[in-house]
Amino acid sequence: MADIQTREAARPNELSHSPHGALPAAGRAKKRAGRGGLAIAGEKLIELLIRLCGISAIIFVFGIFFFVFREAAPLFFEKPKAPTQEQAAMVERHADDHRPAHKVFSLKEFLFSKEWYPTSQSNVRFGVLALIVGTLSVTVLAMLMAVPFGLGAAVFVSEFCGGKLKETLKIVIELLAAIPSVVWGFIGLTVMNPIIQNLFNAPIGLNMLNGAILLALMSVPIMVSIGEDALKAVPDSFREAGIALGATKWQLVYRVLIPAAKNGLLAAVLLGVGRAVGETMAVLMATGHAVNIPFIKADGSFNPWFTFEPVRTLTATIAAELGEASEGSQHYRVLFLIGVLLFSITAVVNLTADMAIRGIKRK
Amino acid sequence: MSKLKTTTNWGMAIVLAIGLSQTGCGKRDSASSSGSGSGGGEVTSVQNMGSDTMVNLAQAWSEEYHKVDPSVSIEVSGGGSGLGIAGLINGTAEIANSSRKLEPEEVEKCKAKHGHDPKEYMVGYDALSIFVHKNNPLNEISIEELGEIYKEGGKVTKWSDLGVQSIPGAQGDEIVRISRQNNSGTYHYFREVVIGKKGDFKAGSVDLNGSKDVVETIAKTPNAIGYSGMGYATPEVKIVKVAKKKGEPSVMPNIETTLNKTYPIARPMFMYTPGSPPPHIQKYLDWVLSDAGQKIVKDTGYVPLPKK
Numbered sequence: 090m091a092d093i094q095t096r097e098a099a100r101p102n103e104l105s106h107s108p109h110g111a112l113p114a115a116g117r118a119k120k121r122a123g124r125g126g127l128a129i130a131g132e133k134l135i136e137l138l139i140r141l142c143g144i145s146a147i148i149f150v151f152g153i154f155f156f157v158f159r160e161a162a163p164l165f166f167e168k169p170k171a172p173t174q175e176q177a178a179m180v181e182r183h184a185d186d187h188r189p190a191h192k193v194f195s196l197k198e199f200l201f202s203k204e205w206y207p208t209s210q211s212n213v214r215f216g217v218l219a220l221i222v223g224t225l226s227v228t229v230l231a232m233l234m235a236v237p238f239g240l241g242a243a244v245f246v247s248e249f250c251g252g253k254l255k256e257t258l259k260i261v262i263e264l265l266a267a268i269p270s271v272v273w274g275f276i277g278l279t280v281m282n283p284i285i286q287n288l289f290n291a292p293i294g295l296n297m298l299n300g301a302i303l304l305a306l307m308s309v310p311i312m313v314s315i316g317e318d319a320l321k322a323v324p325d326s327f328r329e330a331g332i333a334l335g336a337t338k339w340q341l342v343y344r345v346l347i348p349a350a351k352n353g354l355l356a357a358v359l360l361g362v363g364r365a366v367g368e369t370m371a372v373l374m375a376t377g378h379a380v381n382i383p384f385i386k387a388d389g390s391f392n393p394w395f396t397f398e399p400v401r402t403l404t405a406t407i408a409a410e411l412g413e414a415s416e417g418s419q420h421y422r423v424l425f426l427i428g429v430l431l432f433s434i435t436a437v438v439n440l441t442a443d444m445a446i447r448g449i450k451r452k
Numbered sequence: 453m454s455k456l457k458t459t460t461n462w463g464m465a466i467v468l469a470i471g472l473s474q475t476g477c478g479k480r481d482s483a484s485s486s487g488s489g490s491g492g493g494e495v496t497s498v499q500n501m502g503s504d505t506m507v508n509l510a511q512a513w514s515e516e517y518h519k520v521d522p523s524v525s526i527e528v529s530g531g532g533s534g535l536g537i538a539g540l541i542n543g544t545a546e547i548a549n550s551s552r553k554l555e556p557e558e559v560e561k562c563k564a565k566h567g568h569d570p571k572e573y574m575v576g577y578d579a580l581s582i583f584v585h586k587n588n589p590l591n592e593i594s595i596e597e598l599g600e601i602y603k604e605g606g607k608v609t610k611w612s613d614l615g616v617q618s619i620p621g622a623q624g625d626e627i628v629r630i631s632r633q634n635n636s637g638t639y640h641y642f643r644e645v646v647i648g649k650k651g652d653f654k655a656g657s658v659d660l661n662g663s664k665d666v667v668e669t670i671a672k673t674p675n676a677i678g679y680s681g682m683g684y685a686t687p688e689v690k691i692v693k694v695a696k697k698k699g700e701p702s703v704m705p706n707i708e709t710t711l712n713k714t715y716p717i718a719r720p721m722f723m724y725t726p727g728s729p730p731p732h733i734q735k736y737l738d739w740v741l742s743d744a745g746q747k748i749v750k751d752t753g754y755v756p757l758p759k760k
Contacts, residue, residue, distance in 0.1 A: 211650040292675040381656040413534035413635035
């Protein structure tokens with residue numbers, strides 16, 4: 090979010106500089122010659138430092154992706170191998186230990202099986218379908234709540250209120266964004282849990298709805314601030330033209346501003362989605378953490394009350410299990426592969442958001 | 453303008469330099485304070501981690517032992533038996549708490565890393581208790597019924613299947629299964645005795661990350677059933693008597709029934725060290741096994757070792 094604001098803030102500066110012609114390089118060098126060599130070296134150093142700070146984000150992103158992928162990669166290259174002598178001896182020594190033969194990892198099972206039994210003694214299964222469904226369903230439900238609220242608030246803050254109210258609202262909304270996710274999780278666990286049980290007659294209050302409400306509350310502030318920026322970017326001449334044509338305030342918003350700012354609003358929504366997909370602590374505490382496809386009942390029929398089913402997300406699974414998976418084991422690598430999967434999902438969402446923003450710029 | 457630019461640059465450089473030196477100082481300060489915090493005498497700290505079931509007990513031991521021997525500080529952390537054992541193998545835990553025995557594979561790994569077999573100390577028992585909400589009229593349950601509730605392919609999903617007609621405050625008839633994360637020693641033990649070594653849990657149980665969380669969630673959820681250490685019982689939940697088989701007499705978990713082995717799902721609790729421990733750790737473990745240490749086992753709600 091901050092990234093986009095700074096980028097937008099930086100743009101006009103560049104533009105305002107270039108017509109005057111920021112001193113041509115030769116001229117700059119001449120000016121510098123007047124100063125001490127130390128000053129020049131110092132400036133070079135600072136420039137380099139700042140350049141590094143700028144580029145560091147790219148290095149970090151690729152670095153993280155590389156390390157996460159490196160931990161997961163051996164899954165794809167291992168081959169079923171005959172037990173070494175040592176292993177054979179071990180099996181003999183513990184003949185009563187009915188450990189399954191080492192299973193080769195299958196990407197198909199990973200993506201399409203809903204059976205997640207990473208520490209099973211008899212039949213280890215690494216299927217994350219239920220976790221993907223959990224993540225997506227919680228996110229979609231959260232967005233159904235957050236999008237109307239977030240964009241509504243953005244329109245209100247940007248167009249319908251002014252002065253003190255506007256400033257207060259903006260500060261309070263920023264504060265909402267500053268609440269740590271573990272605090273949200275705590276609220277889900279202690280406050281929302283009994284409320285959901287009693288209000289909706291749900292057997293357990295730690296469920297999809299609980300997690301989705303928390304995620305909605307967490308992603309609304311992002312949507313409001315970016316949505317508001319997008320609306321602010323619509324030139325005032327649009328508003329003036331609308332009013333001149335006799336449009337009411339609502340018609341102005343609905344017919345003029347929203348269509349004009351739609352790319353920015355879309356970006357706001359997508360960044361909210363990114364936040365919701367990546368959120369860990371709150372959903373770990375509030376969704377019930379059950380490997381469960383909420384839409385299907387135990388007998389295989391469709392479950393219309395799916396919002397009250399406990400679910401488990403990809404992020405929460407990593408958080409809960411990585412600490413205890415022994416390093417280098419298949420379980421450990423699969424958890425990293427879940428990391429790669431999450432990384433890909435959020436990257437796609439963020440890239441889409443970025444392209445949407447670029448869309449505005451071109452206009 | 454260019455002059456202004458240079459001054460701001462230098463200004464920034466100064467700010468940066470101050471910032472960097474500050475963080476440097478901060479680090480040094482914290483290092484020295486932790487050094488001086490250890491007081492006049494030399495304090496040896498011992499890393500003790502693992503079983504979440506045992507974390508309260510280990511904490512109580514650590515606090516009490518500090519009075520006995522202030523020169524040793526036992527630093528306790530939880531996280532689960534799996535974490536403790538992983539720590540034992542990679543060397544971050546000097547004592548690992550575990551609510552299950554080491555797997556043969558783990559013994560091999562530890563031996564490969566440290567050169568000798570890990571040393572095992574049985575330090576007490578825990579009666580794994582079955583908890584339901586305090587309004588639940590259920591009083592007893594058999595291991596088979598628990599299996600049908602929890603195992604993959606088990607048939608029992610409704611309270612009425614167990615003969616419980618209505619639970620005051622409950623929403624519907626569904627049994628909400630509370631379980632533990634899949635690396636927990638308690639999870640492993642429950643799977644072994646209730647589901648069977650070859651079986652697995654029914655998907656869709658609510659998997660929580662701590663013994664205390666299980667009890668707290670059950671206290672808030674009238675439809676729930678769950679398993680946790682006996683020491684975590686609160687007035688908000690009810691412990692159910694357990695029978696080995698349907699029709700056999702059901703037994704309440706307590707010290708007596710655990711020691712005479714009539715309670716079917718009691719388990720020993722262990723502490724492991726990588727090989728023979730150094731003298732200060734050996735002294736601590738001896739104290740844990742002494743009467744003073746075993747009294748704390750009883751006080752925290754677990755079952756002490758039988759007197760010899």
